[in-house]
Amino acid sequence: MIERRSTLALLAAATGTSILPSIKGQAAETDSSKPAIAIIGTGKVGSTLGKRWADLGYKIIYGSRTPDTNRVKTLTKATGYRASAEINEAAAKKAELLLLAIPWNAAEDVINGMGDLTGKILMDPINGLKVRDGRFEAPPDLETSSGEIIQEWAKGAHVVKAFNTLSRDIMADPTAGGGPITVPLAGESPTAKKRVGSITVDMGLVPMDMGAIYLSRYLEGMARLRIAFRAKKKPAAIEFYLQTR
Numbered sequence: 001m002i003e004r005r006s007t008l009a010l011l012a013a014a015t016g017t018s019i020l021p022s023i024k025g026q027a028a029e030t031d032s033s034k035p036a037i038a039i040i041g042t043g044k045v046g047s048t049l050g051k052r053w054a055d056l057g058y059k060i061i062y063g064s065r066t067p068d069t070n071r072v073k074t075l076t077k078a079t080g081y082r083a084s085a086e087i088n089e090a091a092a093k094k095a096e097l098l099l100l101a102i103p104w105n106a107a108e109d110v111i112n113g114m115g116d117l118t119g120k121i122l123m124d125p126i127n128g129l130k131v132r133d134g135r136f137e138a139p140p141d142l143e144t145s146s147g148e149i150i151q152e153w154a155k156g157a158h159v160v161k162a163f164n165t166l167s168r169d170i171m172a173d174p175t176a177g178g179g180p181i182t183v184p185l186a187g188e189s190p191t192a193k194k195r196v197g198s199i200t201v202d203m204g205l206v207p208m209d210m211g212a213i214y215l216s217r218y219l220e221g222m223a224r225l226r227i228a229f230r231a232k233k234k235p236a237a238i239e240f241y242l243q244t245r
């Protein structure tokens with residue numbers, strides 16, 4: 001799918017007009033065939049994916065500890081397409097698909113504060129990280145993976161480990177990688193993984209169902225590898241493309 005924001009930007013450039021602001025404004029419509037997504041957390045990942053998904057037609061409801069601050073209001077305005085912000089619990093109630101764009105050390109409290117999550121699809125991009133003596137490791141309370149532990153906490157929800165292996169510039173623009181990029185998925189529900197997979201396809205990325213939720217521990221390892229590589233070899237970066245044969 002061609003993104004509306006970029007298509008309109010091209011049109012605006014070609015015609016010398018400025019039609020973009022009115023289109024990405026709050027009144028602009030989302031695509032009614034696409035589900036709403038509650039993005040819990042309005043930091044770097046939440047805001048990047050929120051804007052991108054809104055461009056692709058998804059209705060975005062941000063969940064925040066402080067939905068009424070100017071910072072969050074500016075974000076909903078920049079997201080456009082009738083995006084809104086609520087406290088985490090209220091946002092979670094409004095969508096079947098949720099993205100947990102929060103730090104690992106906040107995850108238990110945030111999940112406990114979101115009420116009944118039965119039947120919801122929880123997309124988990126979390127990478128707990130502890131840098132010790134120049135080594136990029138999992139924090140001590142992450143012996144398995146956030147994907148597995150969150151599935152324990154959110155019984156009845158369908159946790160899908162997703163997007164954690166991507167850098168933020170690829171979330172914003174997959175073409176920045178210069179080639180195809182895989183989004184490995186792990187989770188217990190094939191249906192939930194299919195739904196998350198279709199969002200990644202919309203984004204121009206390549207989903208790959210790796211299997212059960214316990215495989216999150218290896219996906220989180222991939223992310224630590226990417227972060228460690230970047231830390232040592234900047235400006236070089238790696239992105240993952242996995243091929244089946």
Ligand SMILES: NC(=O)c1ccc[n+]([C@@H]2O[C@H](COP(=O)([O-])OP(=O)(O)OC[C@H]3O[C@@H](n4cnc5c(N)ncnc54)[C@H](OP(=O)(O)O)[C@@H]3O)[C@@H](O)[C@H]2O)c1
Binds near residue numbers: 065101104127
């Ligand atoms: N940055 C990346 O490139 C990247 C890539 C892949 C995966 N990830 C993972 O994605 C997750 C989010 O990363 P991020 O870079 O978006 O983090 P961030 O910029 O620090 O944002 C995290 C957001 O979580 C919310 N939050 C809720 N409870 C919190 C608490 N107790 N302390 C701090 N924030 C709290 C905040 O939103 P409100 O203030 O609105 O509540 C905050 O803006 C992390 O688990 C990270 O490992 C990051």
